Amino acid sequence: MTGKERTKRFLLGALIPVAVLVVWQLAVVNGLVSRQLFPPPTSIFRDFYDMLMSGELPHHLGISVLRAMIGFFVGGGLGLLIGLGSGLYKRAEQVLDPTIQMLRTVPLLAITPLFILWFGFGELSKILLIAMGAFFPLYVNAFLGVRNVDSKLFDVARVLEFSRFHQLTKVVLPAAMPNILLGVRLSLSTAWLCLVVAELMGADQGIGYLIQDARSYMRTGVVFVGIVIFAVVGKLTDSLVRLLESRLLQWRDSYRG
Incomplete structure (x- = not known):
């Protein structure tokens, strides 16, 4: 994409926000x-x-970003590993998937009071809540990514006598990458959502705390600042993943509109 195209794309994307502000x-x-x-x-x-x-x-922004990233890497990493395992091994799917799908339907807001009772208002409860929210999107998309791999590719890998490791790195991961990157995007957005819930429920630092404190003193402008910060940082992380998609998925010849 040329510099002119990037500028045009940015201006088109900024059209609605600028109009709303005016x-x-x-x-x-x-x-x-x-x-x-x-x-x-x-x-x-x-x-x-x-x-x-x-x-x-x-x-406060640094503290919120650190919480979100730790929770994302813990929950998202586990979701990716277990999703790949369940996709590759039918026995793992039969054992793990029913329980995970049941837990996935439980609203996070319903679990938040339990996390506070079990782990208090400290950092552990916040990070675990974020990790739980980040786990499910990556698990589901990693699982679907593996199961959407063409079975003929596995036949070719067996003919070429690929080891299980080479099947994973040379067949499964490249073919499942579109789903995995989609899972990363959804997982990051869920991590930010859970961060807001965790910080609003009880925190003495972070953007969520800043919003809650400003609401108590009717500092509406500060509340809007916090909301905008969440939106901008969330958009930046999503854009980074989209940039990663454009680099890793150059081989795709998909419709771009």
Whole structure:
């Protein structure tokens, strides 16, 4: 993709957010909405700048990102390994999949009070909640990725006398990569969602805590700053995975619109 194409794509993607900000600003300036409930974007930008310069925002953002990444790598890593194992071995599927599918249907909000009772309000309960949320998307997509591999490829691998390791690295992973990367994207978004739940339920640091504290003191602008930070960081992580997709899946000749 050329620089001109990237610029065009960025401008098209920014069209709706910029339009919303302009309409929002005009609505507040003309008194159509309450400044207390919907502070103008210029006021929110000032709050963002003040928090950035004071170091408050980088401090809380760093803690939230660390929690999300630890939870993602723990839960997502286990989901990937168990999903690949269940996909490769029918016996593993028969033993593990029914229990995992049952747990997958339990709402995370219903489990959160249990995590707090068992592990308290410390870091462990937050990371475990994030890990649980990140586990299921990668498990499901890794499992489906393996099961969607053409069986003829396994026949060819057996003819070539590939070991199980070479079957995994040269046949299964390349063919399952589209599903696995989709699972990574879904897992990251779920990790961010669980991070918000964990920090809003009980934390003394992090963006979720910042939002909860600002709500208590009616600092609506700070609440919007926190929401925007979650949205921007979530979009950045998703874009990184999409960049990885474009590098690893160059061999695909799929429809691009």
